[in-house]
Amino acid sequence: MKKTIVMLFLLTTLIWQTATAQLNITIDGGSASALPIAVVPFENKGSALPHNMSDVISSDLARSGQFKPLEEDLMVESVNPDSDIKYGTWRLLGADFLSYGDITHQGNGRIEVRFRLVSIADQKQLLALTLPLDVSQVREGAHYIADRIYEAVLGIPGVFSTKLTYVTAIKQSDGMSYQLIVADADGYGPQPLVTSKEPLLSPAWSHDGKKIAYVSFEQGNSSIFVQDLATGGRTMMTNFKGINGAPKFSPDGKQLAITLSKSGNPEIYTINLFDKKLKQITQHWAIDTEPEWSPDGQSIFFTSDRGGKPQIYQTNINTGQTNRVTFEGDYNARASLSPDGKYIALVHGNNNEYNIALYHRPSATIQRLSNGKLDETPTFAPNGSMVLYATKTPAGKGLLKAVSVDGQTTNDLVLANGHVREPSWSPLLR
16 A cells, blocks of 8 residues: 655644544653642633643653642742742742743733742742743744753753654554654654554654654655655665665764675665765674764664674774774673763563663673563663653553663653654754
8 A cells, every 4th residue: 555654844833633642741750859849820811821831841851850840739829920939838848949930911912921930948030031932832932931940050051852653553544654753852742754554663863853764665665755844855875775774864964874684694884865875884794783983973883693692883984993892791782872971771572571770881790670571672862861761561561661870760752542652852952
């Protein structure tokens, strides 16, 4: 059956209302050192808005595991940017920080949001923002405020304004239907990029967040495509005989690292995005696959069984010097590097169980993050605070989990009527 490709995809304006693709999120656990914060409902000086900004902010902060929002019924008084703060009251309620604001309607679908963040212990204002927004941007404005709170308190950027891409698989009367979806980091607003009767695999973001590379079988064989999110235009990069897989954008956005078996054996290549010129990076009798760029773009990490079992290796793309990285465990594969390059999230296997683990490069130690039977495809949040991966319920349903790097907080992202897999977290989107 002919596959349908959605060609007009405007990431910031297209509205897709198919509720069945919405991911539902549940939060489990939280850091013992999570910071208590009171997110007071914004004072709305006008008609109701499509989303409650304080609810979105509170949910964002709770999902991170780094903040513990106070229950709304504990908030004994309302606060707005013109109020005098009664620090003693909020201290008694156990809040370390206080978030509050108001919303003024300007007419013609425009609003002005005034926001404040204060430290209760220091009795000091940490943030003061005024945001002019369209009514349709209320949710985006709330994510932005949550990002600013996260950064003001913890000193690193928040990721609440970022995006996720993932593949859904839904059984229909005429077979499986696969979609490549882009959604907000909290699973809201899913929008289809590609729809196909054949599998879709390995989506990967460009470092400017404007393109996604992925693998499609719509041509019969695997092919690698790059799709522009603003225009919907896409380019087939490779369609060689055999494997065309695992695309990853280079940090400068000029190349993809890919896996090809056109010579008969899976090897790592790079391909120039502009002229499609190939450069072979590995040449070995073993299976070399799943490339991942180092943050400086000078080397590629990849999975190889050249030592007898799958392990992570690193090769310099200019000199070809290759070193084995992982040694602990029977199986280490599918590397995803943290933004600072200190950690590798990977699939770590022993005794036919496959978990997500963190490999700390300076100390060469491995810390397990998950406890499923078949966890796969880890991807780091762009601030390095969480790892998103695919797993299955005991009943075999595919879902996504996001786990904090300390392992104390997990978020389940579940599709109501199908499976979700192959996640990739976008870069920071400003």
